[in-house]
Amino acid sequence: MLKIIAMAAVALSAGQGSAQTASPYSFINGYPTPEASAKARDDADFQRAIVAYRFWYPTVSMEGIFQGNRDVGIEDGKAWGIAATGPRQVGLTLNSDTPYGSATLDLSAGPMVIELPAGAFIGLVNDHHQGWVQDLGLPGPDAGKGGKHLVLPPGYAGEVPEGYHVGRSTTMKNLLAVRAMPREGDLQKALDGLRAVRIHALGDDSRILVAIDTSDKQMDSSSLRWEDNIGFWEKLAAIIEAEPINPNFLPMYGLLAELGVAKGQPFAPDERMRTILERAAREGRDQMLVSAFDSARADRIAWPDRKWEWVGLVPGSAQFETPSGLDLEARDRWFAQAIVTSPAMFRRDAGAGSLYWLGVRDAAGAWLDGGKTYKLTVPTPVPDKLFWSVTVYDAQTRSQVQTDQDRAALRSLFELKDLGDQDTVDLFFGPDQPEGAGDRWIKTSPGRGWFAYMRIYGPEEAAFDGTWKPGDFEEVKP
Numbered sequence: 001m002l003k004i005i006a007m008a009a010v011a012l013s014a015g016q017g018s019a020q021t022a023s024p025y026s027f028i029n030g031y032p033t034p035e036a037s038a039k040a041r042d043d044a045d046f047q048r049a050i051v052a053y054r055f056w057y058p059t060v061s062m063e064g065i066f067q068g069n070r071d072v073g074i075e076d077g078k079a080w081g082i083a084a085t086g087p088r089q090v091g092l093t094l095n096s097d098t099p100y101g102s103a104t105l106d107l108s109a110g111p112m113v114i115e116l117p118a119g120a121f122i123g124l125v126n127d128h129h130q131g132w133v134q135d136l137g138l139p140g141p142d143a144g145k146g147g148k149h150l151v152l153p154p155g156y157a158g159e160v161p162e163g164y165h166v167g168r169s170t171t172m173k174n175l176l177a178v179r180a181m182p183r184e185g186d187l188q189k190a191l192d193g194l195r196a197v198r199i200h201a202l203g204d205d206s207r208i209l210v211a212i213d214t215s216d217k218q219m220d221s222s223s224l225r226w227e228d229n230i231g232f233w234e235k236l237a238a239i240i241e242a243e244p245i246n247p248n249f250l251p252m253y254g255l256l257a258e259l260g261v262a263k264g265q266p267f268a269p270d271e272r273m274r275t276i277l278e279r280a281a282r283e284g285r286d287q288m289l290v291s292a293f294d295s296a297r298a299d300r301i302a303w304p305d306r307k308w309e310w311v312g313l314v315p316g317s318a319q320f321e322t323p324s325g326l327d328l329e330a331r332d333r334w335f336a337q338a339i340v341t342s343p344a345m346f347r348r349d350a351g352a353g354s355l356y357w358l359g360v361r362d363a364a365g366a367w368l369d370g371g372k373t374y375k376l377t378v379p380t381p382v383p384d385k386l387f388w389s390v391t392v393y394d395a396q397t398r399s400q401v402q403t404d405q406d407r408a409a410l411r412s413l414f415e416l417k418d419l420g421d422q423d424t425v426d427l428f429f430g431p432d433q434p435e436g437a438g439d440r441w442i443k444t445s446p447g448r449g450w451f452a453y454m455r456i457y458g459p460e461e462a463a464f465d466g467t468w469k470p471g472d473f474e475e476v477k478p
Helices: 002-019 034-071 187-195 230-242 247-258 271-293 328-337
Strands: 079-083 100-106 112-116 121-127 132-137 147-152 165-168 173-180 198-201 210-213 354-359 374-379 384-394 409-411 424-430 441-443 450-459 473-475
Touching (some): 034 100, 034 173, 034 230, 034 247, 079 187, 112 121, 112 132, 112 173, 132 147, 132 165, 173 187, 187 210, 230 247, 230 271
Parallel strands (some): 079 210, 147 165, 424 441
Antiparallel strands (some): 374 424, 374 473
């Protein structure tokens, strides 16, 4: 026995020795060399910048939405945009399923009111950090019956009038996003429904925000132009300066301060810090894209025998909270490919307003390739109370694919409305239209990867219990 113990001790000692690696920092008599100190400072600042980038990405992404409206002449607090969107509107996984309405709510002058008429609306308010403030419409407290919604600014201590559904924001700038369901495929009626929404300051309904239709305008409501360069940090510094400090984020403000981004101080990085920040923006973005498209999480799989994945990994949580803390992988995954949050968006039950699945690989496990042709077989009827769709996105822009077809979605209310009583429907995706595909084809571009979202609006139980599931993307050989 003693001999066995001795042999085990020798083996353990040998294993410990072989596992040791040399430090990248040189010390003499316990003190770092000048070269070691310089390298350690660069490494520490880069590590801080990577963490800060990933945490603050939703904040800068939200600014992209605000800036997209400004670029087409929609001023904060004076107007709001409505649109039947298509590929010409660039934005992280925007879709063509429903008309959108978006407004920048500026609470610096006081609370804002949103008067929502009765109808099939799905809406929300998010703060500047894409933090959830309140739901409106079908998933909200008015449940589609209409009502008055009140958004209060940070620290508001005034009287709150009765008769309002109240949300309290942590920031001055907020996003109102409303979708009007195109019942029976009537896009114009849905757009008119958005025009009936009234947005104004509390106690002053004489200045209603004007609705501007941007359906035919090219727009970029993303942060793509800033996300991999110094522009990310410049935008973030401006937001930090303009918005109040969120006490829940104090450690993350500390990280930013070490990088030269601090409230009350000009952002003026020297050449060393600028190089570090630009590298962190590039690598931080790419790390988030790995979370989005190639996560190793087992719980991302929607069905064990399919390649489809859940987009949201934390069911029912508006901010990716779990009993053990914040799910950072789920947070990165969502914001790298999508925008805005709400508890209703991540529910996995028949009461959810909508449901999203992500398709990035074909049946053989290969990435979806814009130069190849694929068939997707969908069993019918699809378990939806409202409608369903499949939308195709460019992997690099995370926005709807742009081709001369000028279409990126196949929708049950439009292209797929006359399926009849067939048991399945075959959808096609590729650079050339397959014979017999008709309107059930989306054009893709060679040399560009793509992914798909399958959405169900008003999902029913079969969408969750496994009794219904779509096929995988099957490559169609020439």
